[in-house]
């Protein structure tokens with residue numbers, strides 16, 4: 433990182449003066465002189481102003497502007513680094529502007545955050561961080577406002593990150609959630625919900641919660657799934673990946689573009705978090721007490737789990753029906769299940785709460801419900817600022833209805849898996865408990881028993897659920913409950 437930054441800030445060698453207004457490489461439109469910071473700024477602004485997704489927009493802009501190698505790596509670090517610690521930087525900036533941060537122009541705020549990130553979390557020399565950001569400001573918001581950026585960043589540069597957080601964060605003893613919220617850049621309500629999901633109370637200082645928040649701010653490795661019957665982990669490791677931690681199908685890439693791997697390009701492997709693989713695997717491991725032909729994935733888009741389930745089903749001679757509400761996403765599912773062994777996957781665009789299939793006919797059903805995504809904050813750093821304390825409450829009725837329809841779809845003796853990529857108790861235990869309390873025909877299975885290879889998974893009342901954690905397992909915080917429909 434430091435080398436990358438330094439090279440960015442190195443003066444051009446004598447005789448290699450860049451063209452005025454941007455470096456030219458002979459053809460094509462002029463490039464900005466500092467393309468990495470410009471891309472980072474454009475993404476941060478779009479995330480803020482039009483709710484863009486950084487993980488979609490950043491690669492698109494890098495591609496559009498023909499950026500790769502060092503510039504692309506720097507742009508990526510600046511974008512994600514700024515988004516991850518945005519809450520901390522905002523608290524610092526609040527102390528450095530002579531008005532409220534909310535009243536700062538929306539074009540200017542991303543520049544302040546980008547500058548704060550370079551000053552407080554990278555090895556870019558402070559004068560270079562300020563001058564590069566002010567140069568960018570001059571281009572994108574004009575001379576007048578660039579002077580404001582200069583003044584604020586000079587104040588920020590007077591202290592390091594630790595010195596700032598000691599000033600701007602509430603004391604930990606007095607207000608543990610408030611302290612962790614500022615130091616680790618999460619909205620306070622999310623800190624509280626994560627602490628609740630971990631079973632921690634403020635009085636204990638929230639040590640586990642702090643580890644989790646820290647893990648959310650680390651760059652996650654790219655995890656791949658070798659689709660069973662189509663490729664193996666050995667194929668992926670031969671292409672430079674490292675074997676996964678728990679899943680028999682997982683491999684990690686420390687860096688680089690997954691699409692560079694032949695197996696990924698050929699759809700024989702895909703990007704998929706290890707916990708996602710393992711919850712699908714757990715469902716496939718339950719004894720369905722009888723026939724094992726018909727599997728259903730009720731919320732399949734974009735198709736990560738469906739891709740794996742179709743392969744697992746195909747190898748056993750079973751079939752998977754993958755349903756997804758949104759037709760465009762159903763198209764992605766079709767790609768994910770394409771060429772599963774024995775052509776085991778079928779896709780339908782359908783509403784799981786008003787299903788077109790007959791009830792009681794499936795041996796295994798997965799419902800990977802729409803949720804707040806609080807378990808995937810490592811990979812979607814901006815989403816923590818988008819969700820509200822009401823988000824989980826708003827999703828609860830849909831989650832309930834989907835789970836009811838999932839268990840209705842299962843035949844007696846068969847099994848349903850309820851999965852969320854969120855550990856929020858209102859989306860996990862509360863939903864499962866609600867459905868169990870309404871019906872007498874379900875037995876909750878001990879989910880962690882089906883994933884013996886993963887330590888410290890059992891969670892919830894009597895340890896009946898499985899809960900993955902980024903700081904414990906290095907995965908997303910995925911939740912799994914397994915419910916068997918009772919035989920008469």
Ligand SMILES: C[S@@+](CC[C@H](N)C(=O)[O-])C[C@H]1O[C@@H](n2cnc3c(N)ncnc32)[C@H](O)[C@@H]1O
Nearest residue numbers: 731732733734735736737757783784800801802
């Ligand atoms: C958490 S995502 C599923 C992720 C997917 N299982 C995977 O591994 O790639 C939830 C999906 O449910 C879909 N969905 C939302 N409401 C639905 C409904 N009523 N019926 C079916 N699918 C629905 C969403 O469009 C979204 O694609």
